[in-house]
Amino acid sequence: MDVVTTVSEQGVTEQRVDFPGARGAVPGIVWLPEGASGPRPVVLLGHGGTQHKRTPNLLALARRLVRHLGYAAVAIDAPHHGERVPAEERGEDAAARRARLGVEEWRRRIFSASDQIVEDWKRTLDTVQAMREVGADGPVGYWGVSMGTRFGVPLLAAEPRVTAAVLGLGGVGPEPEAEPFRAAARSITVPLLFVLQWDDEVVDRERGIALYTAFGSTEKTMHVNPGPHVGIPQHEREEFERFFSRHLGTAAAPAV
Amino acid sequence: MDVVTTVSEQGVTEQRVDFPGARGAVPGIVWLPEGASGPRPVVLLGHGGTQHKRTPNLLALARRLVRHLGYAAVAIDAPHHGERVPAEERGEDAAARRARLGVEEWRRRIFSASDQIVEDWKRTLDTVQAMREVGADGPVGYWGVSMGTRFGVPLLAAEPRVTAAVLGLGGVGPEPEAEPFRAAARSITVPLLFVLQWDDEVVDRERGIALYTAFGSTEKTMHVNPGPHVGIPQHEREEFERFFSRHLGTAAAPAV
Numbered sequence: 001m002d003v004v005t006t007v008s009e010q011g012v013t014e015q016r017v018d019f020p021g022a023r024g025a026v027p028g029i030v031w032l033p034e035g036a037s038g039p040r041p042v043v044l045l046g047h048g049g050t051q052h053k054r055t056p057n058l059l060a061l062a063r064r065l066v067r068h069l070g071y072a073a074v075a076i077d078a079p080h081h082g083e084r085v086p087a088e089e090r091g092e093d094a095a096a097r098r099a100r101l102g103v104e105e106w107r108r109r110i111f112s113a114s115d116q117i118v119e120d121w122k123r124t125l126d127t128v129q130a131m132r133e134v135g136a137d138g139p140v141g142y143w144g145v146s147m148g149t150r151f152g153v154p155l156l157a158a159e160p161r162v163t164a165a166v167l168g169l170g171g172v173g174p175e176p177e178a179e180p181f182r183a184a185a186r187s188i189t190v191p192l193l194f195v196l197q198w199d200d201e202v203v204d205r206e207r208g209i210a211l212y213t214a215f216g217s218t219e220k221t222m223h224v225n226p227g228p229h230v231g232i233p234q235h236e237r238e239e240f241e242r243f244f245s246r247h248l249g250t251a252a253a254p255a256v
Numbered sequence: 257m258d259v260v261t262t263v264s265e266q267g268v269t270e271q272r273v274d275f276p277g278a279r280g281a282v283p284g285i286v287w288l289p290e291g292a293s294g295p296r297p298v299v300l301l302g303h304g305g306t307q308h309k310r311t312p313n314l315l316a317l318a319r320r321l322v323r324h325l326g327y328a329a330v331a332i333d334a335p336h337h338g339e340r341v342p343a344e345e346r347g348e349d350a351a352a353r354r355a356r357l358g359v360e361e362w363r364r365r366i367f368s369a370s371d372q373i374v375e376d377w378k379r380t381l382d383t384v385q386a387m388r389e390v391g392a393d394g395p396v397g398y399w400g401v402s403m404g405t406r407f408g409v410p411l412l413a414a415e416p417r418v419t420a421a422v423l424g425l426g427g428v429g430p431e432p433e434a435e436p437f438r439a440a441a442r443s444i445t446v447p448l449l450f451v452l453q454w455d456d457e458v459v460d461r462e463r464g465i466a467l468y469t470a471f472g473s474t475e476k477t478m479h480v481n482p483g484p485h486v487g488i489p490q491h492e493r494e495e496f497e498r499f500f501s502r503h504l505g506t507a508a509a510p511a512v
Binding site for chain 2: 226
């Protein structure tokens, strides 16, 4: 792991790092309490489509988890996002890029990156757990909505170290090509908090409900709120924190 | 208001009272912080079918709201429940009574009591707001699931003093005779927390979702959990408390 920069602000140390990934270096961030030493729970943060590892909602959640619970938080750029945007597309606005590629090609490119980012996350977790400020035995959580759920479902299915997750703004339909994704959802058994926006213009209500229903977890809670895709109410951010606190514990008292 | 008994335990004073109701006295309970004097938010607690004003989940929630937030809490026996069970049916087990009456007659009797309990609640609130430990200007909440929602929806539609409510384990169907109930739901605009059990053997999943969708509130959150009708997970009790705290404030800092 190469540390590019380290900055501390209001009790939170943010390290811009390059993780060894499935295909070369993966640009990432590790947030820690300033002066952290011993092991602590860690939460992996998966950003949404067109976003990146330091997108405002991820940054706010990371700082909240570090400051309130003493956690470590980690984010990486997904393939084709953030610093992993192909060189020839740099500087192009994400919406413009999506319009140029077309929604179908855009989606195909994202979905085809699923295996790669699962592998990136597994290696990232290996690296992070080798840090003395995190440790190999502590609880691990995952948070990711929208594209963060599109990738989070196969990650959770493949990665037993993650023992609690917040997902949402994603769905699954009856079409045969969705079967591997549905099977992955069914295989997940860890506690889940799943958020849906009732007027989501991207994710059909029934597909969202179908994904919640598919999860194999005995403890799974769905939080539904009115409003569009980008519009999860502020108070749910507190719910995310409490969910992780309940299942992963805190730095002082990690869940066993 | 006739105070029948007053008992204090672990900081909570519980008064067994008779409220003046729509048709004679209504047996009720007022919970207050021990030694309470000035005004404070009050939450009305509506029990479920076959239950009563001091059923364990109501008692636990009342004590929690009093101890954690400094609230007043109030419960009354619904018609045909608790001390309002008809004299000739006293001593008969609720389940046996339901079996003897038949589910249809049981339901008819409950639904026909809707106007009466709405009037009982309005008069109860008049009485409670005349207490110096509650006051006429403080925020008012309502909590009631299952039958507590069957009656809570018309209450909220008719009672503008209630400014936030927890409802759940209830639904509405497309049948024409459900239209008044649906219209009442549509007319509600206060913030709501609505809980559903995904494997509810009493309330059909689609009917529950239809009721959530029908509410006119712009701020409404639905919490779905797996499990049967009687099986709301323990952690939702904390959610109830936080919901009221967010919308009604606390005794020290009531919502304006």
